[in-house]
Amino acid sequence: MAHRHNGRVRVRAPELVGRGWLNTDGPLSLADLRGRFLLLDFWTFCCVNCLHVLDELRPLEAAYAEELVVVGVHSPKFAHEADPDALAAAVERYGVHHPVLDDPELVTWQAYTARAWPTLVLVDPEGYVVAQYAGEGHAHAIEALLGELVAQHRERGTLQPAGSPYVPPVVEPTDLRFPATALPLPDGHVLVADAGHDEVVELDGEGVVVRRTGGFREPNGLCLLPSDVAAEVGYDVVVADTVAHRLAGLALATGEVRTLAGDGTQWMSGDGTERLSSPWDVAWWGGRVWIAMAGIHQLWTFDPLTGAVEVAAGTAHEGLLDGPAPEAWFAQTSGLAPAGDRMWLADSETSALRWIDTDARVGTAVGSGLFDFGFRDGPGDQALLQHPLGVTVLPDGSVAVCDTYNGAVRRYDPTSGTTSTLATGLAEPSGAYVDPADPAVLVVVESAAHRLARVPLGGAGTSTEGFARTTQRPVTEVAAGVELVVTFAPPPGQKVDDRFGPASQLVVEATPPGLLREGSGRGTSLSRTLVLDPHAGEGVLHVAARAASCDLHGGEGAACRMHQQDWGVPVRIVDDAPAVLTLPLGGA
Template identity: 85%
Template sequence: MSHRPRVRAPELAGRGWLNTDGPLTLSNLRGRFLLLDFWTFCCVNCLHVLDELRPLEAAYAEELVVVGVHSPKFAHEADPDALAAAVERYGVHHPVLDDPELVTWQAYTARAWPTLVLVDPEGYVVAQYAGEGHAHAIEALLADLVPEHRERGTLQPAGSPYVAPVVEPTDLRFPAKAVALPDGHLLVADAGHDEVVELDAEGAVVRRTGGFREPNGLCLLPPGVAAEVGYDVVVADTVGHRLAGLELATGAVRTLAGDGHQWMSGDGTARLSSPWDVTWWRERVWVAMAGIHQLWTLDPRTGVVEVAAGTANEGLLDGPAGEAWFAQTSGLAPDGDRLWLADSETSSLRWIGADGSVGTAVGSGLFDFGFRDGPADQALLQHPLGVTVLGDGSVAVCDTYNGAVRRFDPATATLTTLATGLAEPSGAVLDPADPGVLVVVESAAHRLARVPLGAVATVDGFAHSTQRPVTDVAAELELVVTFEPPPGQKVDDRFGPPSQLVVESTPPGLLREGSGRGTALTRTLVLDPHAGDGVLHVAARAASCDADGGEGAACRMHQQDWGVPVRVVAGAPAELVLPLGGAG
């Protein structure tokens, strides 16, 4: 736990504001609590936090102002039009500060997406949390602090500065993926309308099926399996944290897995976390479980759900399925003995083989991306969300944040570009009427586009690394992850050690000592001063439970991953503090 000195909150500075009539300053907001949500719209953990905060915003509508501070990771996220679309897409109902240069991010010493900072009515920082799962802690703090400030006269409730944007109606709204039906129609996951929509060959709406929450992936079951289980399509109901079965003839929808609540550590497979895509491979439905960086499977005949690959650590690490690291896998496409994956946060095209081995075709890690054709070891993508296997065995990649469709040829291990100028393409399917055409889901344009497979586009190309401040550190470094249970809770050690810390590095040689997994939230690291700049990958979690205990006690898991760019410098600080959560 880190006890902060009583410090003034820095001013809010950036390029501009969304969802409000004008610039907001700390003096505008004086007299109310201010919760700053540092987020970036590529990050599924940030999207989880948006949903976590909604009940809190409603409960303290007069006493609390939430302000999203958008601090982009990818180049595309710094585009103001892309940010405006994302604010609408994800239903952000509070003011958003556009901070493309990370000015406010640095002023508040944020180190991770997401980070939450609570400021009191007098303008002092009172708490900081990294990661998701902290809404209950902030609610507990407010339950203590609101009466205190009301009694002191420093709390002055007022209306919200939120102003809703104008939205033009469209048939599709932020569609995500599409599959072809046997009759030549297309089925589209219409995430912005919370529907699955059937379109005829001319693109006209045939029917809409509701009851979803931002569905993204669709899997058409083989006819024999569909007849056996009584539904035709598996839907990845992303924000609903479930897999749903859709019967095309009747429009009936049933829940196959998940209970609508987000998976947290210790939940087993009873709950899911943002399933993003689904496909049929090796007699199972494979699930891109983007929220926890894993691949799962569902056997529709038995209903059994299992983890198939990934440790839940975020990153790019190949090897056996049980040891591999993924990063927000968002697209799946089967091809014989290989399942192709679009691993969005590492801007990579990857695969898992029938033997369970995981490999990478294009991409190198969490912070490197770009737009470059050529040999696989030099080619670059930017946050791809979709993959489609083509008739010749090559793979079309919806290179979402580059606005392009790329083509990877496994035979030559080269990447080329089919089309550019698309608005966040997120999925694609071969045209049922013309196998020489790819129907691309152009998500941010709210439509489907057709791309000839014979097309070739020339790109100027660029390479980029996520630009975040590099932290100078000593070669022998004490890593401290701070955590304090929320008010009314205590550390939960009933079932063993209440915390876990995993530390790795890129490059691996940066860490001479201190890598691996342990239960203490402090660790001594020895870094190689000759390894150059690198990134410390830190994953921490801690459990807390109601202090009173007893039957029905509420228990919580607090967790976060950090990627901290570091540089070993003689005389630099010998301690690195990362706040998992706590009041200051």
């Protein structure tokens, strides 16, 4: 229901509807939250950008603890994410400290017309929607808006501060907590990136903890340097310290940790390589440390001898596009595994096994795009995975894939180009290594079971038809000729600043490419006419937008912000469908 106030149309916030609630006692309704601001965070736990937003919101939640309630609305992309036990584990794993609505059927997602993960919607104390934002980097805008609105509602008497409805879950103590990867050491010990404890843990040959090294924030990747390089630089292991947005060096003899790259601040568009964005894995290949830069869908490199950090592959646009490394599209680059003149890569959001070779070309062995996934063996162009996070090269040259959301280890044979299944029934396997003492055994990190498991490699792989699935997001019906409009308004106290060039950028592509007859490519306007091919029927529009804003007063020292989001919008061409497609980048 809409109402007018001071000439503006006010839209009543739809009710919160889903399967159940986490992190609170019983269900919550809008009436329960009346009198406070409500910030809805539409997220899904596979999405690294959603995880960024969780961290962005923590200071905001603390600053407005009495006036603001944050509610996560979990709207799953993958089948595994709709499992209530998997969601409960993810809420613990990522330290979600507010109530979460479980919305597996996307009921509340559709009611609020969300089109992207993440989406943020601010509701005022009277129950009206006052702002919507897509993507990350909007916490400062919401804080600025609250700075104005809290005072207004306090003066009107509509603000009624109260405590938080958050109730923390009970956590059972374990030696490891959501371990991500493991690395065998020359002395028979094993190093584990223990993300849930924010530690790197050393185990002896019997699996007993012999040392814990803290000072990390959800470490995910480990790389052992060649001994001669380690001797020269003074550390042995490079750690992908994911949430700290840095690479760290660990000296095994002393436990000393040092920062190698990254200043602890998340990379945003326009930054240089002094900042990183959620480095997920690291691997030694070609005389350098390669970095799966999951947060911006790229591969970077780090030279331990010089400290040089460089972008090696990927445009930072999210998707699946092969070709020369600088032009390739990735989607949440994850596990890495070098193999001679090729390095294998788990590209998690496209459910793909991909590679980059020494000729700097990117290819795909399994996987087709952002929205297609499943569990199917067979030829690479028919096989399906579901959000894999780890890859390991086996002694025979084949590749083991930790097919994380299928709870399986799969095997891809580069010679025949076929995929088979080695093991099932695992709890979110996220990394693996071949046991140096017994090469017939693959040691698998079962992240959600908080342990390492042993999988025999001797038997022949099984074959399964499993299932094929397309992400169940609502398809948007559009006309063949459609005006794409990305809406953006600067936060309170800021303005669009084009003194140094265009303040915005819009990139549009499509899958399949033939879907888009006119309107593809890059431009500076946030609106564009698209001409779609009616014979294509349906497909996905890939839209990447960004806009810059700076403080109103300008001048030296003025703060500037970059607002950005990538959308993958499933569309269907219908004759009488709307001729305008609006995507909100941000604003009240």
